[in-house]
Amino acid sequence: MKIIVCIKQVPDIAREVEGTIDLLNIASIINPLDMYAIEEALRIRQKFGGEIIVISMGPIQAKNGIREAISMGADKGILISDTNFNDADTLATARTIAAAIKRIGKFDLILCGKQAIDGETAQVPPQIAELLDIPVVTFVRRIEEINNKYAKVERIIEVGIEEVKVFLPTLLTVVKEINEPRLPTLKGILRAKQTEIPVWGLALLNLSADEVGIKGSATQVIRTATVKQKREGNIFHSATDESIELITSICNNSS
Amino acid sequence: MVWIFGEFSRDKGARPLRLNPFHPVVSELLTKGRELADKLGEELGIVILGYGIDLTDFCLMVSDFGIDKIYLVDDIRLSDFNVEPYTSVITKIVLKYKPNIFIAGATSLSRTLFPRIAARLRTGLTTDCTALGVENGLLVQTRPAFGGNITATIICPYMKPQMATVRYKALKSPKSKIQSPKSKIQIIRESFTKIELNSRTQVIKFIEDVTQKINLDTADIIVAGGMGLHSRENFKILEELALIVGGAVASSRPPVDNGWISYSHQVGQTGKTVRPRVYIACGISGAMQHLAGMSSSEQIIVINNNPNAPIFKIADIGICGDLFEIVPKLIERWKWK
Numbered sequence: 001m002k003i004i005v006c007i008k009q010v011p012d013i014a015r016e017v018e019g020t021i022d023l024l025n026i027a028s029i030i031n032p033l034d035m036y037a038i039e040e041a042l043r044i045r046q047k048f049g050g051e052i053i054v055i056s057m058g059p060i061q062a063k064n065g066i067r068e069a070i071s072m073g074a075d076k077g078i079l080i081s082d083t084n085f086n087d088a089d090t091l092a093t094a095r096t097i098a099a100a101i102k103r104i105g106k107f108d109l110i111l112c113g114k115q116a117i118d119g120e121t122a123q124v125p126p127q128i129a130e131l132l133d134i135p136v137v138t139f140v141r142r143i144e145e146i147n148n149k150y151a152k153v154e155r156i157i158e159v160g161i162e163e164v165k166v167f168l169p170t171l172l173t174v175v176k177e178i179n180e181p182r183l184p185t186l187k188g189i190l191r192a193k194q195t196e197i198p199v200w201g202l203a204l205l206n207l208s209a210d211e212v213g214i215k216g217s218a219t220q221v222i223r224t225a226t227v228k229q230k231r232e233g234n235i236f237h238s239a240t241d242e243s244i245e246l247i248t249s250i251c252n253n254s255s
Numbered sequence: 256m257v258w259i260f261g262e263f264s265r266d267k268g269a270r271p272l273r274l275n276p277f278h279p280v281v282s283e284l285l286t287k288g289r290e291l292a293d294k295l296g297e298e299l300g301i302v303i304l305g306y307g308i309d310l311t312d313f314c315l316m317v318s319d320f321g322i323d324k325i326y327l328v329d330d331i332r333l334s335d336f337n338v339e340p341y342t343s344v345i346t347k348i349v350l351k352y353k354p355n356i357f358i359a360g361a362t363s364l365s366r367t368l369f370p371r372i373a374a375r376l377r378t379g380l381t382t383d384c385t386a387l388g389v390e391n392g393l394l395v396q397t398r399p400a401f402g403g404n405i406t407a408t409i410i411c412p413y414m415k416p417q418m419a420t421v422r423y424k425a426l427k428s429p430k431s432k433i434q435s436p437k438s439k440i441q442i443i444r445e446s447f448t449k450i451e452l453n454s455r456t457q458v459i460k461f462i463e464d465v466t467q468k469i470n471l472d473t474a475d476i477i478v479a480g481g482m483g484l485h486s487r488e489n490f491k492i493l494e495e496l497a498l499i500v501g502g503a504v505a506s507s508r509p510p511v512d513n514g515w516i517s518y519s520h521q522v523g524q525t526g527k528t529v530r531p532r533v534y535i536a537c538g539i540s541g542a543m544q545h546l547a548g549m550s551s552s553e554q555i556i557v558i559n560n561n562p563n564a565p566i567f568k569i570a571d572i573g574i575c576g577d578l579f580e581i582v583p584k585l586i587e588r589w590k591w592k
């Protein structure tokens with residue numbers, strides 16, 4: 001089975017304690033939910049054999065994430081990187097990633113995380129699926145059965161679990177419940193260090209400069225603002241009658 | 256034209272009941288949609304896909320919102336949500352009637368469907384918006400990012416329709432009724448061939464989550480517990496509090512990892528994002544990954560015995576003390592209310 005895993009390098013916002021995020025100086029990690037996609041790919045390969053290709057679109061530093069995935073056991077990686085790709089919205093991102101996947105050729109499965117912790121759009125995976133004309137199942141918490149023709153999966157929705165049958169090739173997005181990601185092995189880390197990670201730029205993809213990056217984007221960000229998280233809390237040092245009364249009245253005051 | 260996607264609900268706790276079987280976000284979208292349509296001098300339409308739809312009921316339900324048109328596709332093959340036929344149907348009627356704006360709720364259904372539709376139409380989509388407005392004739396969409404630490408305001412200037420999804424309860428919609436109920440709603444029926452409704456996915460079965468008495472995504476009050484609860488058994492007191500205040504139970508991540516409560520209850524970066532009217536955090540320290548999922552709740556109440564716990568920084572009301580004393584006190588107080 002040939003599996004493509006899409007991973008994104010994201011700023012490790014949890015390390016910022018005081019709320020103000022300095023996006024330029026923050027450390028990067030693999031998007032936490034993508035770790036589950038990598039792990040699931042490894043488990044499927046364990047059963048069926050085959051190949052896992054990890055792809056990431058981002059700056060040159062995103063090679064670190066790809067190396068980490070290889071150290072966990074992925075076979076190889078491709079970085080999709082070009083200054084033309086800068087400031088892409090989800091549509092331009094999906095178009096670029098889909099073009100790279102077309103260049104890879106035939107595959108059976110694409111795995112993505114449910115969403116990235118930076119943009120939090122959860123938009124890119126269904127858009128990649130659309131542009132490749134393959135089915136998509138989102139929020140998968142279990143792959144019950146998978147073979148060369150189809151997969152039976154469970155997906156989480158607001159009110160329960162849906163069991164879905166989907167024909168391959170397909171794209172699945174996964175949630176945390178699906179597995180427990182493994183740690184890299186020493187052997188894996190050594191292998192990752194030695195693995196060449198090719199960089200695919202615009203010239204290698206069958207796209208024009210107008211279709212990628214900011215030019216290929218349908219949306220534009222016109223302003224951003226930081227949100228002050230801190231609230232002026234009314235803090236009680238014990239459970240006084242007043243505090244209990246206050247909480248009760250807030251809960252009662254239904255909208 | 257401004258279009259709203261009329262998603263049906265499977266939610267037991269759906270409110271307002273009057274609008275059942277629509278998802279409760281639909282009434283908020285209709286209110287907002289009418290406001291946007293009036294600003295732009297356009298009509299308001301709703302798109303409804305499903306099977307066995309009783310139109311007289313729907314006309315009654317939506318007439319208050321000043322709807323001009325209902326676009327209806329009724330077909331047995333649309334009774335379950337399958338993203339491919341839904342995409343085909345909606346893109347086709349969008350291309351036929353060319354709405355200017357198209358808005359849906361940020362539900363698990365629309366968060367899968369709308370990206371796919373937007374990609375097929377090569378237009379922009381802004382998901383999970385918390386505010387929508389009009390500037391220079393364009394839809395101006397505001398959404399949070401980076402765990403709620405940043406908001407971005409986004410436009411889609413050249414492509415149509417301008418598409419957005421909006422989280423339930425995110426729009427501060429005016430309580431007042433719409434001034435102009437339409438006496439005549441035009442109903443437009445569209446039908447599709449078997450090939451157009453083809454799907455490579457198929458829903459085999461649906462298993463309701465019985466551990467969620469009220470669902471987290473629509474709950475008015477959420478009672479959340481963390482490692483301060485110390486054991487699976489102790490979650491019972493939170494369940495009791497939730498039951499008595501009419502709320503849903505949520506959890507930070509470690510109790511889920513310990514198997515004390517199922518993943519569908521996890522709030523945070525790798526769980527759900529919630530925005531209830533009241534979030535009561537009991538024995539939760541307030542790690543960034545947890546805050547990412549709940550910091551935009553309207554009112555945050557904190558119960559924690561460590562005065563230095565970071566969660567107090569985002570509290571509207573906090574009690575520093577033992578939750579095993581305070582929660583029973585709250586329950587007691589409620590019983591006598």
Ligand SMILES: Cc1cc2nc3c(=O)[nH]c(=O)nc-3n(C[C@H](O)[C@H](O)[C@H](O)COP(=O)(O)OP(=O)(O)OC[C@H]3O[C@@H](n4cnc5c(N)ncnc54)[C@H](O)[C@@H]3O)c2cc1C
Nearest residue numbers: 481482483507508523524525526538539540545560561578
């Ligand atoms: C990649 C990644 C993703 C993550 N995703 C999430 C996520 O989605 N959601 C999430 O929640 N976490 C997530 N985490 C974990 C997060 O970093 C924290 O570890 C977690 O939120 C802590 O949970 P807690 O507050 O329940 O536990 P603790 O940090 O152990 O806090 C327990 C609190 O209970 C208080 N307490 C103890 N006893 C009592 C008592 N008797 N009465 C009152 N208070 C008491 C303590 O003072 C303490 O503040 C993630 C971590 C990583 C690395």
Ligand SMILES: Nc1ncnc2c1ncn2[C@@H]1O[C@H](COP(=O)(O)O)[C@@H](O)[C@H]1O
Nearest residue numbers: 006007057112113115116121122123124
């Ligand atoms: N730049 C990218 N490179 C590779 N994969 C991506 C990229 N952006 C998004 N993805 C994939 O799409 C998922 C959802 O991301 P998002 O739509 O940005 O929330 C991620 O978890 C990744 O699996």
